[in-house]
Structures are given as C-alpha cells and as structure tokens.
Amino acid sequence: SQTIHQWPATLVQPVGSPLSLECTVEGTSNPNLYWYRQAAGRGLQLLFYSVGIGQISSEVPQNLSASRPQDRQFILSSKKLLLSDSGFYLCAWSLPGQPQHFGDGTRLSIL
Amino acid sequence: GDSVTQMEGPVTLSEEAFLTINCTYTATGYPSLFWYVQYPGEGLQLLLKATKADDKGSNKGFEATYRKETTSFHLEKGSVQVSDSAVYFCALSEWGGSEKLVFGKGTKLTVNP
Numbered sequence: 001s002q003t004i005h006q007w008p009a010t011l012v013q014p015v016g017s018p019l020s021l022e023c024t025v026e027g028t029s030n031p032n033l034y035w036y037r038q039a040a041g042r043g044l045q046l047l048f049y050s051v052g053i054g055q056i057s058s059e060v061p062q063n064l065s066a067s068r069p070q071d072r073q074f075i076l077s078s079k080k081l082l083l084s085d086s087g088f089y090l091c092a093w094s095l096p097g098q099p100q101h102f103g104d105g106t107r108l109s110i111l
Numbered sequence: 112g113d114s115v116t117q118m119e120g121p122v123t124l125s126e127e128a129f130l131t132i133n134c135t136y137t138a139t140g141y142p143s144l145f146w147y148v149q150y151p152g153e154g155l156q157l158l159l160k161a162t163k164a165d166d167k168g169s170n171k172g173f174e175a176t177y178r179k180e181t182t183s184f185h186l187e188k189g190s191v192q193v194s195d196s197a198v199y200f201c202a203l204s205e206w207g208g209s210e211k212l213v214f215g216k217g218t219k220l221t222v223n224p
Contacts, residue, residue, distance in 0.1 A: 006154075034211075043216035044155075044200065059211075090154055092212075099145060099204075100212055102154040 002027035006091050006103035014111050019064075019078040021106050023091030026072065031093040033074040034100060035066055038088040050074060086110045113138045117201045117215035124191055124222050132186040132218045134175075134201035142203040144168075144177055144184040145212070149198045158186075158199070191222045 003026045013019060025031050035047040046059045048066035056066050063082050067075045074091060088107050092100040118133040136142065143162045147155040159168030164179035173188045184201060201215040 044212075044214040046211060046213075049211060092155075099143075099157050099160055101157065102147075104154045 002093070002101070004091060004093055004101060004103040006089075006106055008106060009104065010107045010109075012109045012111060013081050015083055016080050019076070019081050019085070019108070021076040021089055021091075021108075023074045023076075023103060024072055025074075025093045028072070028093070028095065030071060031095060032100075033068060033072075034092040034094075035074065035076050036090040036092065038090060038105075040087070044090065048076070081110050083110050113142070113203060113205065113213045115201050115203055115213055115215040117199075117218055119216070119218070120198075121219040121221060124220070126193055126222055126224050127190045128222075130186070130188040130191045130195075130220070132199055132201075132220070134184045134186065134215060136182050136184065136201075136203050138182075138203055138205065140205045142205050144175070145202045145204070146173070146175055146184070146186050147200040147202060147214075149200065149217070151197070155200065191220070193222045193224050196220055196222045 006023050032051050034049045036044045037047055038044050048058055050056050050068045053068055064078050088105050090105045091103045094100040114137045116135050145160045146158040148158045149155045159170040161168040161177035164177055167176045175184050175186045198217045198219045200217045202212045204212050
C-alpha cells in the first residue's frame with residue numbers, strides 16, 4: 001500500500017533562517033505531488049505541485065520554493081523565513097484521476 | 112476561476128444530532144467533488160467523493176450528493192458522535208490535468224456528549 005511521510009512534525013525557526021521540509025511517498029511510481037499551507041483560521045492554499053521529476057509549478061508567488069530531486073521526493077525550501085511563513089504545511093500525492101492523499105503535516109512556527 | 116464556498120463554523124452539536132454542512136461550488140468544467148476531514152493535529156483524510164452529477168458519496172455514516180443543478184455537495188450525517196469532532200473541508204478538482212484541489216475554508220464541528 002502507499003504511504004506518505006512528512007518531516008519534521010513540528011519546527012520552530014527564527015526569522016531569516018533557512019527552511020527545508022521533506023516529503024516522501026512509498027508504494028507508487030510517478031505520483032503527482034503537492035505542497036499546501038494552512039494558515040491559522042484560513043483554508044488550505046496550494047503552494048506548489050509537480051507532475052514529474054524536476055517539474056514544479058508555483059501557484060502563489062512567495063518566499064518559498066519547491067524541488068523534486070527524485071520521483072517520490074518533494075522538498076519545500078526557503079532561504080530566509082518570514083513571520084508570515086508560519087503555518088501548517090501539508091504534502092499530498094495522487095495518481096492522475098484519483099483523489100489526493102495527505103501527510104500528517106509540519107507545524108512551522110517562526111519567532 | 113474555480114471556487115468552493117462552505118458554511119462558516121464553528122458548528123456545535125449534541126451527540127446523535129443530525130448534521131448538515133453546506134457546500135456550493137463554481138467551476139468552468141465538470142469537476143470531481145470531495146469532502147476531507149482533519150482531526151486535531153493531523154493531516155487531511157479523504158472522507159468521500161463524487162465524480163459526476165447525481166453520484167452519492169458515502170463513508171462512515173456521512174453522505175453527500177453531487178447536485179449539478181444547484182452546484183452543491185452538502186455533507187450530512189444522521190447521528191453524529193463525539194469522535195466526529197473535526198474540521199471538514201469541501202473541495203473540487205477539475206476533470207483531467209494535474210488534479211489540483213480547490214478547497215473551501217473548512218467548517219469546524221464540535222460534538223458534545
């Protein structure tokens with residue numbers, strides 16, 4: 001069966017520090033991969049999605065970037081975090097035509 | 112662009128009460144519709160889905176019917192339990208492509224014993 005792993009589960013970072021959140025999927029090949037952010041009191045916002053290695057589409061211009069170095073690995077990064085980057089970050093995967101499945105999320109607090 | 116509007120919460124019910132969470136959508140094509148549930152501190156889980164008009168999705172006692180004429184996908188459950196306390200998200204995905212999901216803002220449900 002397919003599983004999705006996100007880490008870390010929680011992270012506290014100072015303003016201006018770099019960020020790297022990792023997501024990996026097991027048990028499937030060539031999945032679509034997604035990064036979402038859920039800010040306090042707001043819904044989910046799609047940040048990036050990828051349909052293949054090295055193929056990244058950005059939905060919202062911001063302080064973040066994403067990379068897909070391997071088929072089942074999706075990384076969310078920032079060179080310098082802002083206070084507004086705080087939130088709950090969710091990775092998801094899907095196969096074409098199928099529903100998305102989400103990881104357990106990373107709660108990021110910026111101090 | 113596509114959008115999803117769901118009733119604002121929070122919703123507080125007593126155990127065994129009837130639940131309805133309204134969801135309406137705007138889409139240019141023929142979307143698939145979903146309800147996701149998020150328990151405290153966790154990621155989202157797919158609750159149910161419907162891929163075409165008049166389809167009824169169901170799971171764990173929850174139901175929702177894809178109504179194209181009213182562009183709605185309301186979530187219902189006949190008798191809620193304390194364990195149903197969570198945030199519920201309505202979402203759509205356009206047919207084909209990368210299956211990007213467009214979410215509503217979520218409705219927080221609290222069920223009291």
